[in-house]
Amino acid sequence: MATLGIPQNTIAVLQKYQFNFQKKFGQNFLIDTHVLEKIIAASGVTKEDFVLEIGPGIGTMTQYLCESARAVAAVEIDKNLIPILEETLGAYDNVTVINDDILKLDIPRLVQEQNGGRPIRVVANLPYYITTPIIMGLFESHVPIDSITVMVQKEVADRMQAGPGTKDYGALSLAVQYYARPAVIANVPPNCFMPRPKVGSAVIRLTKHEKAVVQADNEKLLFDIIRASFNQRRKTLANGLGSAPGIPLPKEAIQGCIEQMGLSLTVRGEALTLAQFAELSNIIGKRLKEGQ
Numbered sequence: 001m002a003t004l005g006i007p008q009n010t011i012a013v014l015q016k017y018q019f020n021f022q023k024k025f026g027q028n029f030l031i032d033t034h035v036l037e038k039i040i041a042a043s044g045v046t047k048e049d050f051v052l053e054i055g056p057g058i059g060t061m062t063q064y065l066c067e068s069a070r071a072v073a074a075v076e077i078d079k080n081l082i083p084i085l086e087e088t089l090g091a092y093d094n095v096t097v098i099n100d101d102i103l104k105l106d107i108p109r110l111v112q113e114q115n116g117g118r119p120i121r122v123v124a125n126l127p128y129y130i131t132t133p134i135i136m137g138l139f140e141s142h143v144p145i146d147s148i149t150v151m152v153q154k155e156v157a158d159r160m161q162a163g164p165g166t167k168d169y170g171a172l173s174l175a176v177q178y179y180a181r182p183a184v185i186a187n188v189p190p191n192c193f194m195p196r197p198k199v200g201s202a203v204i205r206l207t208k209h210e211k212a213v214v215q216a217d218n219e220k221l222l223f224d225i226i227r228a229s230f231n232q233r234r235k236t237l238a239n240g241l242g243s244a245p246g247i248p249l250p251k252e253a254i255q256g257c258i259e260q261m262g263l264s265l266t267v268r269g270e271a272l273t274l275a276q277f278a279e280l281s282n283i284i285g286k287r288l289k290e291g292q
């Protein structure tokens with residue numbers, strides 16, 4: 001089977017199977033070998049690795065992954081792509097194609113069964129409509145992971161990588177950085193895909209922290225606080241948290257916690273680092289316990 005990463009070969013496969021793109025599945029197939037090579041190199045995949053690919057499409061990147069990895073599991077929701085994948089991946093015996101919705105699949109079980117529970121690498125050109133649930137689902141389900149190297153909407157990559165005090169900084173930046181170290185690898189223009197997406201794209205690598213970078217006594221409370229702080233960006237931290245349903249403390253008590261950290265009462269959430277959010281959540285958690 002010829003390499004799919006060039007437009008003529010992708011078109012030939014699509015015509016042979018009379019494939020119709022489904023917008024609802026975020027189908028934009030890669031047709032640029034340079035970008036494909038860059039993703040594989042950035043992912044750090046070696047012959048030791050088990051790779052989970054989300055949304056193989058017609059198998060373009062999967063072919064590269066099969067060449068580089070020990071084993072690949074590719075999860076594709078669109079049943080019309082399954083016969084195509086059987087042909088395009090026919091030459092490889094180290095790939096399993098799973099026809100399922102990645103958001104419904106029991107990934108920890110898959111990793112247990114197919115990789116003995118050892119850390120995997122995730123590599124994908126993601127369906128953009130579910131980028132955040134896929135990434136957060138992978139982190140929050142505590143699947144053993146070394147790294148996640150994915151194509152996402154450029155704007156989302158910028159938000160994942162942003163630091164305090166910038167316009168892109170928010171709940172997604174903090175959630176991603178709590179679990180991993182983000183690095184944007186490349187910006188990718190719409191003409192590298194078929195059909196062309198309306199937005200710019202970027203490849204980002206998230207390298208999972210080996211040890212927690214901050215100490216949060218209660219992860220759920222930390223994320224409740226982060227979400228509440230950015231829900232109404234223009235509010236001060238004290239006002240944002242004082243009216244948040246998940247944080248049952250009066251505004252005066254919240255103000256006390258903020259002052260205890262040596263912060264001004266006019267500070268906004270967007271100025272706080274992840275470490276400061278963790279410290280604040282530990283202080284608030286203690287007050288909540290004391291009030292019980």
Ligand code: SAM
Nearest residue numbers: 025028029030055056057076077101102125127
């Ligand atoms: N990897 C291919 C490539 O680079 O050419 C295709 C990438 S395309 C952006 C996203 C792929 O994800 C499509 O094949 C789409 O059908 C699939 N997909 C969409 N939603 C999915 C879901 N919930 N679970 C699994 N796959 C999904």
